[in-house]
Amino acid sequence: xxxxxxxxxxxxxxxxxxxxxxxxxxxxxxxxxxxxxxxxxxxxxxxxxxxxxxxxxxxxxxxxxxxxxxxxxxxxxxxxxxxxxxxxxxxxxxxxxxxxxxxxxxxxxxxxxxxxxxxxxxxxxxxxxxxxxxxxxxxxxxxxxxxxxxxxxxxxxxxxxxxxxxxxxxxxxxxxxxxxxxxxxxxxxxxxxxxxxxxxxxxxxxxxxxxxxxxxxxxxxxxxxxxxxxxxxxxxxxxxxxxxxxxxxxxxxxxxxxxxxxxxxxxxxxxxxxxxxxxxxxxxxxxxxxxxxxxxxxxxxxxxxxxxxxxxxxxxxxxxxxxxxxxxxxxxxxxxxxxxxxxxxxxxxxxxxxxxxxxxxxxxxxxxxxxxxxxxxxxxxxxxxxxxxxxxxxxxxxxxxxxxxxxxxxxxxxxxxxxxxxxxxxxxxxxxxxxxxxxxxxxxxxxxxxxxxxxxxxxxxxxxxxxxxxxxxxxxxxxxxxxxxx
Numbered sequence: 001x002x003x004x005x006x007x008x009x010x011x012x013x014x015x016x017x018x019x020x021x022x023x024x025x026x027x028x029x030x031x032x033x034x035x036x037x038x039x040x041x042x043x044x045x046x047x048x049x050x051x052x053x054x055x056x057x058x059x060x061x062x063x064x065x066x067x068x069x070x071x072x073x074x075x076x077x078x079x080x081x082x083x084x085x086x087x088x089x090x091x092x093x094x095x096x097x098x099x100x101x102x103x104x105x106x107x108x109x110x111x112x113x114x115x116x117x118x119x120x121x122x123x124x125x126x127x128x129x130x131x132x133x134x135x136x137x138x139x140x141x142x143x144x145x146x147x148x149x150x151x152x153x154x155x156x157x158x159x160x161x162x163x164x165x166x167x168x169x170x171x172x173x174x175x176x177x178x179x180x181x182x183x184x185x186x187x188x189x190x191x192x193x194x195x196x197x198x199x200x201x202x203x204x205x206x207x208x209x210x211x212x213x214x215x216x217x218x219x220x221x222x223x224x225x226x227x228x229x230x231x232x233x234x235x236x237x238x239x240x241x242x243x244x245x246x247x248x249x250x251x252x253x254x255x256x257x258x259x260x261x262x263x264x265x266x267x268x269x270x271x272x273x274x275x276x277x278x279x280x281x282x283x284x285x286x287x288x289x290x291x292x293x294x295x296x297x298x299x300x301x302x303x304x305x306x307x308x309x310x311x312x313x314x315x316x317x318x319x320x321x322x323x324x325x326x327x328x329x330x331x332x333x334x335x336x337x338x339x340x341x342x343x344x345x346x347x348x349x350x351x352x353x354x355x356x357x358x359x360x361x362x363x364x365x366x367x368x369x370x371x372x373x374x375x376x377x378x379x380x381x382x383x384x385x386x387x388x389x390x391x392x393x394x395x396x397x398x399x400x401x402x403x404x405x406x407x408x409x410x411x412x413x414x415x416x417x418x419x420x421x422x423x424x425x426x427x428x429x430x431x432x433x434x435x436x437x438x439x440x441x442x443x444x445x446x447x448x449x450x451x452x453x454x455x456x457x458x459x460x461x462x463x464x465x466x467x468x469x470x471x472x473x474x475x476x477x478x479x480x481x482x483x484x485x486x
Contacts, residue, residue: 019155022320030390067287076264091176101165104161111149118140120141140339144336145335146333154328156318160315161315163312164315167311170484178302183263190260196457231439234439300478302389323368327357327359331355411463415456421448422452424448
């Protein structure tokens with residue numbers, strides 16, 4: 001048994017020094033462009049769909065979806081935060097990761113156990129090689145030992161484990177933020193898709209009504225012998241084709257409504273979202289501040305999660321290297337050991353023992369070397385994943401910046417095409433009624449006008465979707481400093 005009193009100062013110095021083997025973590029560099037090309041190759045759109053950020057508006061702030069100024073969308077987004085089951089699962093994962101930090105941190109402190117026991121034994125006088133004079137009628141004992149064990153973290157294995165657990169918990173917190181942002185964006189996309197379907201249904205309702213009137217006019221002209229039966233047949237076919245499109249839109253709206261119900265944690269059968277009044281389906285496009293690419297690294301939770309997992313993997317390298325060094329442990333036991341309840345807690349029944357253990361693996365057939373190789377490979381993998389996540393994020397921002405720029409020009413062109421198609425339809429209807437043109441010209445112009453009006457709605461939807469995806473690509477209103485310190 002070692003007299004620890006002599007070595008206590010040395011142990012305190014060793015513990016206080018706390019050397020750690022393994023590399024210190026330094027965030028690897030990621031390739032970042034000086035600016036997003038979509039923000040400087042051409043002048044910003046006149047409507048202000050996006051703009052370069054300035055210190056006063058460097059973030060959307062708060063609930064980003066409120067920038068679209070839609071009361072129904074605001075209400076639904078609040079329900080996602082409260083009732084979405086995927087979000088609850090991500091939150092539970094974060095709570096588990098946070099508890100794992102406490103588990104790892106507990107290894108920095110000694111463990112204290114108690115194991116009271118009672119027992120009795122009588123030796124047989126007839127057992128082999130036993131002196132019968134030593135036989136007795138039995139003896140009992142009552143024990144109350146307190147065991148203390150403590151591993152001195154000489155090489156930083158335990159401390160690196162705590163740091164790794166903390167980094168993993170922060171990565172889990174970033175995963176939660178990523179899930180939250182993804183669900184919010186998915187809800188916004190489904191909502192705008194539903195509203196675009198509402199707008200198309202309103203358009204088809206008006207179109208069907210116009211086609212019914214055209215059919216009535218053509219039928220009347222046929223009854224008067226002014227036109228042929230083929231014109232009536234063409235008008236009826238055009239009406240029925242529009243009715244088919246209108247009916248199919250009901251399925252599209254139902255699917256979008258069901259998707260929204262699931263996102264807000266409701267059964268699809270119990271959820272219904274009223275259609276907007278005619279003319280109210282248009283949603284304003286917000287001004288979205290676009291920051292420098294280097295700032296994007298602090299704004300996206302998925303990048304933060306990848307970076308924190310790099311930090312955790314780096315700590316695992318130190319833990320693997322610490323396995324090459326000996327482990328020093330302190331142990332002690334103290335308590336009472338008596339032969340009966342009467343003398344169990346008496347002073348002569350006290351007992352104690354204290355000692356230390358040094359253990360070192362001398363041969364493990366390459367297990368430690370393989371463990372270190374695995375840790376290094378895992379770290380290299382997390383570095384590659386981090387850099388890929390950064391590159392993907394840059395691409396997503398630039399894709400949606402370009403989409404907004406192109407779609408604005410496309411919207412202006414489509415508005416002009418729709419206006420021309422409507423003028424053409426009016427012209428051919430007048431000429432048909434005057435007997436100048438055949439009904440085929442009316443049918444052709446009706447088809448072109450309807451297609452262009454639907455294109456108008458689809459481009460508006462694509463601009464809304466690109467705005468949502470750009471906000472998501474920019475990290476919403478999230479910042480890296482929101483990660484818990486743990």
